[in-house]
């Protein structure tokens with residue numbers, strides 16, 4: 001095939017991308033033209049490349065998905081774009097980003113296919129290296145997380161066992177003393193009925209106390225990690241104090257409580273609050289004991305403001321010293337003269353639990369007495385890591401609302417029609433929430449939900465629409481739609497209802 005026009009010839013000759021033309025009217029759709037860049041990229045000369053189909057570039061690699069895309073495009077006279085693993089004449093691998101487009105004659109009949117080849121090996125290798133690096137780093141982080149988790153569990157368990165044994169010793173002594181008194185007095189024949197009754201009552205009282213204690217401790221271990229519960233912060237603080245009662249009494253530490261009258265509640269999973277308070281309290285106790293503080297005390301206060309809960313824990317141990325920035329003690333493996341030195345790991349763990357699990361913040365500062373840790377926890381759970389599928393046909397509206405959502409939520413995938421969204425959700429089922437426009441030209445919201453049901457996919461749904469009538473509402477109810485919003489949407493209320501939906505899941 002000859003190219004006559006000088007400008008076109010220059011374009012083809014000077015292009016850095018490979019340009020190829022095939023003739024589908026000939027058997028096996030062979031190439032009839034290749035430009036110099038194709039020769040350079042593949043290592044095959046024009047004479048070697050033309051008059052044959054260039055699938056030989058793929059070597060023996062199975063690339064069925066990509067080939068199916070190409071064959072579908074060739075069959076239906078459409079364009080396609082795929083990235084293939086290809087081999088040069090010298091056998092080296094390169095990644096070929098291939099674009100194929102059909103060209104038609106003036107009567108609309110298929111004439112040729114035009115292929116553009118881009119060597120994207122560098123980008124691919126870079127991407128592979130990056131993915132490899134990220135996956136290795138993720139492994140390290142996951143491993144470290146696991147270690148931290150084990151560490152804090154171990155610490156809490158140690159604490160628990162220490163306190164159980166402390167609180168068991170006294171009643172056990174009483175039981176054993178009463179029993180040996182019965183034995184000795186009987187041996188010397190001085191045991192009368194009244195004394196025996198006393199001893200037995202004593203034994204029974206103490207066994208009951210031990211049994212209550214056991215029940216109380218088993219409550220602590222009954223942690224349902226995966227269900228959202230109403231957690232009373234006041235009760236969590238009490239629990240932590242109860243566990244550390246022995247230690248606090250032994251060290252003569254006064255606990256000043258300012259918990260207020262009202263029960264402060266947060267809906268959450270797991271037992272994080274208890275763990276955090278236990279850890280901070282243990283920390284404070286250790287510093288107070290280590291520094292041999294006179295009249296040691298720990299003050300815990302609890303308050304609420306707007307949507308936040310504040311827990312403050314202060315001690316009179318003199319504060320955290322020798323830190324450039326005092327909040328550095330939350331960094332992993334931070335070093336500090338504060339007793340936190342020994343538990344650098346757990347302070348970092350606490351920091352991350354507060355941030356990621358409780359949607360909060362932890363800070364520390366020195367008061368005139370000592371260190372004060374402030375926990376600020378949002379009453380709402382974080383929605384950052386939700387995955388949202390958003391379908392809206394109006395481009396402008398979709399872009400604006402998606403940008404708004406992305407300020408609060410990391411993953412918002414949007415589509416302008418239901419068909420594309422269905423394809424997506426069939427292959428990617430990890431969505432947490434669907435936001436759906438009711439009135440769309442290609443597939444309306446209600447049909448979309450029905451299609452989802454046919455596929456047995458169920459996820460919370462929020463409907464948005466400029467106008468919703470009574471019939472729509474009835475229909476949406478039947479389809480278990482969680483909420484509907486009339487446009488223009490009040491974003492704050494929208495976020496709140498997302499919170500609600502996600503919390504009860």
Ligand SMILES: Cc1cc2nc3c(=O)[nH]c(=O)nc-3n(C[C@H](O)[C@H](O)[C@H](O)COP(=O)(O)O)c2cc1C
Nearest residue numbers: 020021022054055057058067070084113114115117
């Ligand atoms: C114009 C044109 C250029 C092509 N360029 C390449 C290419 O550079 N590398 C490649 O592996 N396949 C290329 N192909 C695709 C193969 O020729 C072939 O169509 C594909 O492997 C699917 O067919 P098969 O399943 O029979 O192998 C090109 C196809 C056309 C029509």
